[in-house]
Amino acid sequence: MVLTPIGIVRSPIADRHAMPTFGVPARVEIFPEFAEGLRHLEKHTHVWILAWLHEADRTRLLVTPRGVSDKSEVGLHGVFAVRSPTRPNPIAMTAARIERIEGTCLYLDRLDLVDGTPVVDVKPYFRSRDAIYAARNEQIGRPANRQALLESLLLQAENFHGERCGGLVFGARLVEHFRSTFLDFAEAWGTQVILPEDAGCVIDAVMVLVGATPGRGTLGFHGAPFVRFIRNDRVYNYVLLEPGRRWPSWTALLADEVLALPEEELFRASSTLIRVK
Numbered sequence: 630m631v632l633t634p635i636g637i638v639r640s641p642i643a644d645r646h647a648m649p650t651f652g653v654p655a656r657v658e659i660f661p662e663f664a665e666g667l668r669h670l671e672k673h674t675h676v677w678i679l680a681w682l683h684e685a686d687r688t689r690l691l692v693t694p695r696g697v698s699d700k701s702e703v704g705l706h707g708v709f710a711v712r713s714p715t716r717p718n719p720i721a722m723t724a725a726r727i728e729r730i731e732g733t734c735l736y737l738d739r740l741d742l743v744d745g746t747p748v749v750d751v752k753p754y755f756r757s758r759d760a761i762y763a764a765r766n767e768q769i770g771r772p773a774n775r776q777a778l779l780e781s782l783l784l785q786a787e788n789f790h791g792e793r794c795g796g797l798v799f800g801a802r803l804v805e806h807f808r809s810t811f812l813d814f815a816e817a818w819g820t821q822v823i824l825p826e827d828a829g830c831v832i833d834a835v836m837v838l839v840g841a842t843p844g845r846g847t848l849g850f851h852g853a854p855f856v857r858f859i860r861n862d863r864v865y866n867y868v869l870l871e872p873g874r875r876w877p878s879w880t881a882l883l884a885d886e887v888l889a890l891p892e893e894e895l896f897r898a899s900s901t902l903i904r905v906k
C-alpha cells in the first residue's frame with residue numbers, strides 16, 4: 630500500500646503543542662498535478678481533510694487521552710476509541726468549512742493540523758450521511774476547565790445553528806453552567822428541557838447541546854422567561870435576567886456582548902428536589 634500526498638497544510642501554527650483543541654484558520658495547498666480533482670468542490674460548504682501525522686507514535690495501541698486525569702491502567706483507552714495521533718496508521722480527519730477556494734488553495738475556517746502536515750485526501754462533508762444527530766459520546770476525559778467546556782459547546786451549537794449569534798452564546802453559557810455546576814462536567818444527555826417559546830436561537834443551542842427533541846418527549850416550551858432542566862429527581866431552574874432589557878431581547882445582543890457579560894447578569898440558577906412516583 631502506497632500513499633501519495635496530494636497537498637500540504639499551511640497554518641500559522643507550526644508546533645503541535647501550541648495548537649488550540651479546535652484548530653485555527655488555515656489553508657490546504659493542493660499540489661498542481663491534482664488540481665483537476667477540485668472541480669465542483671464549490672458545491673459543498675464543508676470538507677473532510679485527511680492528513681498523515683508523520684511525527685506520530687505508531688507502536689502503541691493504548692493511550693491516556695488528553696483530559697483523563699487517571700494516569701493508571703484505568704485511564705488507558707484503545708487508540709481506536711480515541712482521536713489521538715498515536716495509532717498504527719496515523720491518519721487525521723478534520724471537518725472544516727471552506728471559506729473560499731483560490732486556484733488550488735482551500736481556505737478553511739479551522740484546522741487542527743500544524744504547518745507542513747501532508748494531506749492525503751479531501752472529501753466533501755455530506756450532511757445526509759455524515760451528520761448523525763442521534764449519535765452520543767460518553768465523555769473521554771473531563772474538560773480542563775469551564776472555559777474549555779464552553780468553547781466545545783459553542784462549536785457544537787454553531788455547527789447546528791450556522792452562525793454564532795447572541796442567543797446561541799446565551800444558550801451555550803446556560804448549558805455550560807448547568808453541566809459544570811450541577812453535573813460535575815458530565816454530559817447532559819437525557820435531560821428534559823423546558824424553554825421559552827420565543828427564545829429562537831437559544832432554543833437551537835440548548836436542544837442540540839442537551840440532545841433534547843420534541844419527538845423524544847424531552848423538549849417542551851412555555852411562555853415565561855425561565856429555562857428548566859429536569860433530570861433524575863431534580864429540577865434546575867434558570868431565571869433569565871433582563872438588565873434594562875426585555876426578554877427576548879437577548880437574541881438581539883451580539884455574540885461578543887453575551888460572552889463578556891458576567892453570569893450574574895445573565896441568569897440566576899437554583900435546584901430543587903422533586904418527588905418521584
Ligand SMILES: [Zn+2]
Nearest residue numbers: 794796797830
Ligand atoms: Zn441565531
